[in-house]
Amino acid sequence: MYDASNPGVTLEQTDIKIAANKVQVYYGETHAIKDVNIDIQEKTVTAFIGPSGCGKSTFLRCLNRMNDTIDICRVEGDIHLDGEDIYDKRVDPVQLRAKVGMVFQKPNPFPKSIYDNVAYGPRIHGLARNKGELDEIVEKALRRGAIWDEVKDRLDAPGTGLSGGQQQRLCIARAIATEPEVLLMDEPCSALDPIATAQVEELIDDLRARYSVVIVTHSMQQAARVSQKTAFFHLGNLVEYDDTANIFTNPRDERTESYITGRIG
Amino acid sequence: MTDVTSGANMAPKPKTSLLVQDARTKRRNAAEARFRTYGVVAITIAMLALVGLLSSILYNGSSAFRQTFITLDVYLDPAKLDKDGSGDIAKIAKVTTFGYAPLIKKSFEAEFEKSGIGVDGMKSKDAAKMISKEGPAELRRFVLAHPHMIGETVTFEFLASGRIDGYYKGRVTMKSAEIDKNVSPQQLQLADQLKAAGLLETKWNWGFLTRADASENRPEAAGLGVAILGSFYMMIVVLCLALPIGVATSIYLEEFAPRNWITDVIEVNISNLAAVPSIVFGILGLAIFINFAGLPQSAPIVGGLVLTLMTLPTIIIATRASLKAVPPSIRDAALGVGASKMQAVFHHVLPLAAPGILTGTIIGLAQALGETAPLLLIGMVAFVREFPGAPPEGFFDPAAALPVQVYNWTQRADPAFVERASGAIIVLLVFLLCMNAIAILLRRRFERRW
Ligand SMILES: Nc1ncnc2c1ncn2[C@@H]1O[C@H](COP(=O)(O)OP(=O)(O)OP(=O)(O)O)[C@@H](O)[C@H]1O
Numbered sequence: 001m002y003d004a005s006n007p008g009v010t011l012e013q014t015d016i017k018i019a020a021n022k023v024q025v026y027y028g029e030t031h032a033i034k035d036v037n038i039d040i041q042e043k044t045v046t047a048f049i050g051p052s053g054c055g056k057s058t059f060l061r062c063l064n065r066m067n068d069t070i071d072i073c074r075v076e077g078d079i080h081l082d083g084e085d086i087y088d089k090r091v092d093p094v095q096l097r098a099k100v101g102m103v104f105q106k107p108n109p110f111p112k113s114i115y116d117n118v119a120y121g122p123r124i125h126g127l128a129r130n131k132g133e134l135d136e137i138v139e140k141a142l143r144r145g146a147i148w149d150e151v152k153d154r155l156d157a158p159g160t161g162l163s164g165g166q167q168q169r170l171c172i173a174r175a176i177a178t179e180p181e182v183l184l185m186d187e188p189c190s191a192l193d194p195i196a197t198a199q200v201e202e203l204i205d206d207l208r209a210r211y212s213v214v215i216v217t218h219s220m221q222q223a224a225r226v227s228q229k230t231a232f233f234h235l236g237n238l239v240e241y242d243d244t245a246n247i248f249t250n251p252r253d254e255r256t257e258s259y260i261t262g263r264i265g
Numbered sequence: 266m267t268d269v270t271s272g273a274n275m276a277p278k279p280k281t282s283l284l285v286q287d288a289r290t291k292r293r294n295a296a297e298a299r300f301r302t303y304g305v306v307a308i309t310i311a312m313l314a315l316v317g318l319l320s321s322i323l324y325n326g327s328s329a330f331r332q333t334f335i336t337l338d339v340y341l342d343p344a345k346l347d348k349d350g351s352g353d354i355a356k357i358a359k360v361t362t363f364g365y366a367p368l369i370k371k372s373f374e375a376e377f378e379k380s381g382i383g384v385d386g387m388k389s390k391d392a393a394k395m396i397s398k399e400g401p402a403e404l405r406r407f408v409l410a411h412p413h414m415i416g417e418t419v420t421f422e423f424l425a426s427g428r429i430d431g432y433y434k435g436r437v438t439m440k441s442a443e444i445d446k447n448v449s450p451q452q453l454q455l456a457d458q459l460k461a462a463g464l465l466e467t468k469w470n471w472g473f474l475t476r477a478d479a480s481e482n483r484p485e486a487a488g489l490g491v492a493i494l495g496s497f498y499m500m501i502v503v504l505c506l507a508l509p510i511g512v513a514t515s516i517y518l519e520e521f522a523p524r525n526w527i528t529d530v531i532e533v534n535i536s537n538l539a540a541v542p543s544i545v546f547g548i549l550g551l552a553i554f555i556n557f558a559g560l561p562q563s564a565p566i567v568g569g570l571v572l573t574l575m576t577l578p579t580i581i582i583a584t585r586a587s588l589k590a591v592p593p594s595i596r597d598a599a600l601g602v603g604a605s606k607m608q609a610v611f612h613h614v615l616p617l618a619a620p621g622i623l624t625g626t627i628i629g630l631a632q633a634l635g636e637t638a639p640l641l642l643i644g645m646v647a648f649v650r651e652f653p654g655a656p657p658e659g660f661f662d663p664a665a666a667l668p669v670q671v672y673n674w675t676q677r678a679d680p681a682f683v684e685r686a687s688g689a690i691i692v693l694l695v696f697l698l699c700m701n702a703i704a705i706l707l708r709r710r711f712e713r714r715w
């Protein structure tokens with residue numbers, strides 16, 4: 001198992017954005033996340049990989065307290081964002097989620113116009129003072145979401161009328177429109193064609209200049225391409241967490257090696 | 266063992282033609298055909314029952330919308346109405362309805378003289394009985410409203426009595442008139458003569474919708490006005506109370522309430538409330554709203570409150586179902602961009618659930634509109650002649666309700682009330698149809714927005 005004190009992992013060089021310590025997640029009786037310790041760094045792309053059902057989404061949802069919405073879900077341990085415990089009683093999850101944005105595994109645009117989809121976040125957070133500013137924010141977000149060219153002529157059309165891949169990029173645009181500090185992406189590219197995937201990966205690379213990005217992916221190549229750090233989850237355990245290059249060239253755990261070479265999954 | 270058999274099955278499968286159905290497919294298709302037949306038969310039976318029901322109601326009730334009127338020139342004799350010629354309205358008002366009956370008698374006499382109609386051996390007194398008992402009262406109301414007309418001759422349209430009206434609707438015949446003490450064959454003959462002279466006419470009757478109820482022996486004057494207004498007031502009360510309370514309750518239970526045994530108990534109770542017989546709500550209303558809270562009997566406010574209690578479970582169940590039907594991913598999406606729970610619900614979930622909520626509400630209202638039993642218990646069955654006032658005071662005035670009026674009229678002996686009861690049912694059905702149409706329209710409108 002991954003050990004934070006392992007001298008092979010050097011975390012001190014960059015600032016730590018999110019620090020998770022002994023995190024346990026239970027769904028009723030099911031122990032879905034077992035004792036996970038991980039430090040996610042500022043201005044870094046971190047990839048979560050692992051076989052289906054190993055708890056990647058579950059752990060990701062802990063980072064912006066989306067698990068609060070699941071009644072049977074219980075989170076133990078502590079998670080710090082910029083040194084503050086996000087599970088502290090005083091923390092309002094709404095404020096947290098404005099800082100830690102999320103793109104979900106399944107595209108889930110609002111059944112409203114494309115424009116309103118993107119404008120919703122900035123509106124409720126009061127990021128724009130007038131219509132002109134809002135238009136600007138929406139256009140910028142759609143451009144960065146690599147979907148502007150496809151929708152610029154039909155911003156009033158319903159977001160649900162787009163194709164699956166377009167919807168997912170719309171959701172990405174929606175998430176970055178609120179300027180979060182951390183962006184959590186749960187398999188953002190699973191419904192995208194290679195071109196859109198490349199565009200999203202480019203976007204992720206851009207975002208790294210200012211934010212931390214955590215991306216769950218089933219594609220080893222994608223993890224290798226976009227991330228600087230990779231965490232390998234297996235059956236609720238964080239098996240290995242290291243520089244991406246190390247994970248893919250020189251995994252220390254044999255489960256990691258089996259997974260990335262395609263023997264377990 | 267399975268290995269052995271599966272090994273045996275490895276023998277090459279014989280080639281079959283797609284053009285010939287095998288036994289399995291045939292059986293499957295036969296089952297499907299049978300199922301479809303059952304469906305068609307069931308729908309046919311239902312349609313036949315519906316058509317039978319509707320046509321019988323229409324057949325019996327459509328005549329309630331037509332009424333026989335007799336037009337007469339009435340001389341408003343000052344010697345009878347305003348003896349001292351002062352024109353003082355207080356004195357004129359002293360003349361009772363009975364004082365007006367001779368005027369009508371006189372009109373008939375004048376008419377007989379003028380146009381030469383008349384039946385041998387028939388007195389003008391008997392002819393005057395062809396006019397509804399409501400006739401003199403109407404004449405009096407007219408005079409009190411226009412006292413300056415005294416001394417002049419006015420052309421007045423009277424309701425014909427229920428029997429004369431029945432003669433033109435096939436309810437009364439010459440034969441039945443012979444043994445009926447309320448009508449004589451001579452009167453029917455005279456009616457025919459009046460008709461030939463253009464003084465008697467059976468025509469569309471707005472009075473059925475606008476008049477108040479009338480007593481047992483004047484069915485021709487009975488109308489639904491008070492009942493329609495009473496039902497309308499009650500629907501306003503139900504809508505204003507049940508919709509906000511029901512929707513708020515559902516939103517709280519569905520989106521905010523913690524899942525524990527308390528909410529479970531509440532949930533079970535709401536479902537049970539929906540199944541409670543409506544008369545129980547009537548007893549409850551009687552005990553709480555009338556006996557305890559001291560609200561007036563027969564008042565639309567009490568009826569509305571009782572029907573609200575009855576409608577709430579329906580609205581809550583429908584609203585919760587449509588809230589549940591909104592995909593959770595929408596809530597996640599809203600929360601994910603930093604919306605509060607309340608914002609997620611009001612900006613995204615509620616608009617999506619609105620068509621379902623509206624449908625549920627209107628179905629609940631329609632149920633409430635047709636509900637009779639609880640209203641009987643809170644005194645809405647009383648005979649109400651006076652229209653309730655304008656809201657809000659009108660909510661506390663006595664009123665009737667449509668279904669109760671139907672019930673009331675079916676209890677009366679005079680066969681003329683059968684037609685009126687059926688007519689009232691038609692009115693009720695038309696209102697229900699309108700409400701359903703509104704539900705459909707609203708749903709369309711809301712759905713088109715996405
Ligand atoms: N809402 C839930 N209720 C109960 N159990 C859940 C719930 N969500 C997830 N689980 C369980 O938690 C475990 C981890 O699920 P999770 O969705 O985190 O997997 P994952 O790694 O994201 O898988 P995938 O790659 O297929 O998305 C699974 O065993 C799953 O059955």
Ligand SMILES: [Mg+2]
Nearest residue numbers: 056057105186
């Ligand atoms: Mg997942």
